[in-house]
Amino acid sequence: xxxxxxxxxxxxxxxxxxxxxxxxxxxxxxxxxxxxxxxxxxxxxxxxxxxxxxxxxxxxxxxxxxxxxxxxxxxxxxxxxxxxxxxxxxxxxxxxxxxxxxxxxxxxxxxxxxxxxxxxxxxxxxxxxxxxxxxxxxxxxxxxxxxxxxxxxxxxxxxxxxxxxxxxxxxxxxxxxxxxxxxxxxxxxxxxxxxxxxxxxxxxxxxxxxxxxxxxxxxxxxxxxxxxxxxxxxxxxxxxxxxxxxxxxxxxxxxxxxxxxxxxxxxxxxxxxxxxxxxxxxxxxxxxxxxxxxxxxxxxxxxxxxxxxxxxxxxxxxxxxxxxxxxxxxxxxxxxxxxxxxxxxxxxxxxxxxxxxxxxxxxxxxxxxxxxxxxxxxxxxxxxxxxxxxxxxxxxxxxxxxxxxxxxxxxxxxxxxxxxxxxxxxxxxxxxxx
Numbered sequence: 001x002x003x004x005x006x007x008x009x010x011x012x013x014x015x016x017x018x019x020x021x022x023x024x025x026x027x028x029x030x031x032x033x034x035x036x037x038x039x040x041x042x043x044x045x046x047x048x049x050x051x052x053x054x055x056x057x058x059x060x061x062x063x064x065x066x067x068x069x070x071x072x073x074x075x076x077x078x079x080x081x082x083x084x085x086x087x088x089x090x091x092x093x094x095x096x097x098x099x100x101x102x103x104x105x106x107x108x109x110x111x112x113x114x115x116x117x118x119x120x121x122x123x124x125x126x127x128x129x130x131x132x133x134x135x136x137x138x139x140x141x142x143x144x145x146x147x148x149x150x151x152x153x154x155x156x157x158x159x160x161x162x163x164x165x166x167x168x169x170x171x172x173x174x175x176x177x178x179x180x181x182x183x184x185x186x187x188x189x190x191x192x193x194x195x196x197x198x199x200x201x202x203x204x205x206x207x208x209x210x211x212x213x214x215x216x217x218x219x220x221x222x223x224x225x226x227x228x229x230x231x232x233x234x235x236x237x238x239x240x241x242x243x244x245x246x247x248x249x250x251x252x253x254x255x256x257x258x259x260x261x262x263x264x265x266x267x268x269x270x271x272x273x274x275x276x277x278x279x280x281x282x283x284x285x286x287x288x289x290x291x292x293x294x295x296x297x298x299x300x301x302x303x304x305x306x307x308x309x310x311x312x313x314x315x316x317x318x319x320x321x322x323x324x325x326x327x328x329x330x331x332x333x334x335x336x337x338x339x340x341x342x343x344x345x346x347x348x349x350x351x352x353x354x355x356x357x358x359x360x361x362x363x364x365x366x367x368x369x370x371x372x373x374x375x376x377x378x379x380x381x382x383x384x385x386x387x388x389x390x391x392x393x394x395x396x397x398x399x400x401x402x403x404x405x406x407x408x409x410x411x412x413x414x415x416x417x418x419x420x421x422x423x424x425x426x427x428x429x430x431x432x433x434x
Contacts, residue, residue, distance in 0.1 A: 001038045001039060003039050003304060004308075006039055006303055007303030007304075007305040013031050014027050014296070024292065024341060024342045024345070025285070025290075025292035025293070026292060027292065029049070029295045031299075032292070033295060033299075035296075035300075036049070036298065039303070040302065045299075052295050052298055053295065056294045057291055059167075060247065062287065062290065063247050063251075064163050064173065064246050065163055066280075067253075067254050069283055069286075070254040070276070071250065072114045072119070073278050074254060074257040074261055075113035075228055075257055076114065077267055077271050077274070078228065078257065078264065078266045080109070080113065080225070081106070081123040081127055084105075084109035084225060085103070085131075087106075087222045088101075088105035088106040090217055090222075091105070092105055093210035093211075094210055094212040095209070096199050096209065097198065097199050097206050098210050099135055099207070099210070100137070100195055101192055102128075103132070103149055104145070104149050104188055104191045104192055105192075106124065106149075107150060107152055108152055108156060108185070109225065111149075111152045111156050112157065113257070116161075117153050118150070120150040120152075121147055121149070121150025121153075121385050121389055122388055122391070124146040125146045125147075125393055128142070128145075129146060129393060132145075138205040140400045140403040141198075141202070141205040142404070143389055143390075143393060143396050144403070144404020144405045144408060145404065146389060147386055147401060147408075148405060148408030148409075149191065150388075150389075151187075151378060152184055152187050152374075154373070155180045155183050155184040155367075155370050155374065156184035156185075157177035157178065157180050157181065157184075157236060158177055158250065161341075162177055164340075164341060165348075165366050165370070166366070167290065168297075168344060168345065169355075169362055169366065171362045174245065174246045174433065175363055175430035176363050177239065178236065178239060178430050178433060179364075179426045179427065180367060181429055182429060183426055186419075187412075187415055190415055191408065191411060194407060224264075227263075231256045234253070234256075235249045236249075238252070239433075240433050241433075242433065258275075293346075296345070296349075297345075297349045305350060307353060309353065310354045310357040313354050313357070313358075314354070314357040320358055320360075321420075323354070324358075324360070324420065325420075327351060327354070328372050328416065331376060332372050333376070335379060336376050336380075336381070339377070339384050343373060343376075361423065361427065364427055367419060367426040368426075371416050374412070375412045375413070375416065378405050389401060
């Protein structure tokens with residue numbers, strides 16, 4: 001059978017299977033095995049599938065995923081979400097739109113150890129929205145804020161999404177993780193700068209400003225964060241200086257977070273067991289997706305579609321910037337109905353050869369991909385983070401969330417433009433790493 005025909009048909013079948021709610025990993029593995037068999041025969045297909053599954057699952061670098069997931073679960077059970085919001089409220093509650101400002105800061109702090117968008121947004125929705133409502137914030141202002149701020153989790157390291165991107169593209173995972181720091185902080189800064197403007201435009205959506213707390217009260221509110229933030233600084237510092245690999249740093253960070261949670265009497269053996277089970281479930285799902293994706297990529301590679309597409313795109317009478325913008329728009333649209341891992345593994349076999357053909361820095365493009373993937377997740381009408389927020393706030397209408405998300409969507413486009421125009425925002429830290 002014609003390899004190109006098999007390639008396009010396989011892509012369509014995977015999309016269809018995902019829409020029927022079949023697990024992503026199984027969809028890609030099944031289609032990859034059948035597609036390879038149609039091109040090269042069943043014997044070769046099954047042999048490649050077995051070798052790929054073993055090599056992928058046994059890959060040492062894959063160990064960073066369950067370790068970072070364990071770190072995030074330990075941080076969640078230690079109550080860092082509540083601590084971060086309490087501290088941010090003490091420091092920023094007296095600013096214009098103070099509770100929204102506090103939510104932004106709390107999202108940056110809490111999103112770092114969590115490393116995943118949906119859990120971060122769900123936790124912030126449960127912790128922050130009731131408080132904002134109590135002080136007169138509208139549903140739109142409250143939910144739009146938590147849904148958008150939750151997206152910073154995938155940008156601020158450690159990030160599971162970045163680890164997956166590094167595996168697919170064979171990019172240095174430590175450098176990619178460190179590259180997310182400045183873009184993540186830029187997101188928080190732009191959101192906070194935007195807040196006074198939103199209050200002027202829609203003053204009725206934002207409630208009362210809190211009284212300014214004393215320095216003693218601010219310090220007291222920060223005590224609960226010292227331990228976890230110290231652990232994160234040590235992890236990132238170890239990777240930046242080259243003292244440890246990403247896997248080693250993740251292992252030390254996870255163990256230290258668990259010890260800290262026990263020392264603060266926020267974790268017992270039962271919560272540790274629950275934390276471990278949650279980590280096993282999440283990691284198993286991710287590993288299955290990775291294995292299925294690599295089987296699918298093996299099949300897709302022999303169709304020659306990626307190489308032909310890369311040469312075709314590079315030869316178009318369009319500037320490099322025009323091609324990049326077209327790719328960004330494609331990802332934003334795709335992200336409205338597809339989650340991050342599915343989008344990454346389904347499209348990167350075709351998109352990444354274009355990145356290489358155009359000579360773009362893979363770390364810089366990785367940060368751009370993270371940004372547009374998160375924009376897609378908050379894009380109406382079907383962004384997954386919007387529905388994740390709705391699931392924990394059933395009394396809020398989707399129209400409220402849509403209305404609240406619009407200013408953050410515009411801000412994200414501005415941030416994306418800055419990251420495209422100034423690549424050094426993403427590259428200055430990884431370029432200085434040892």
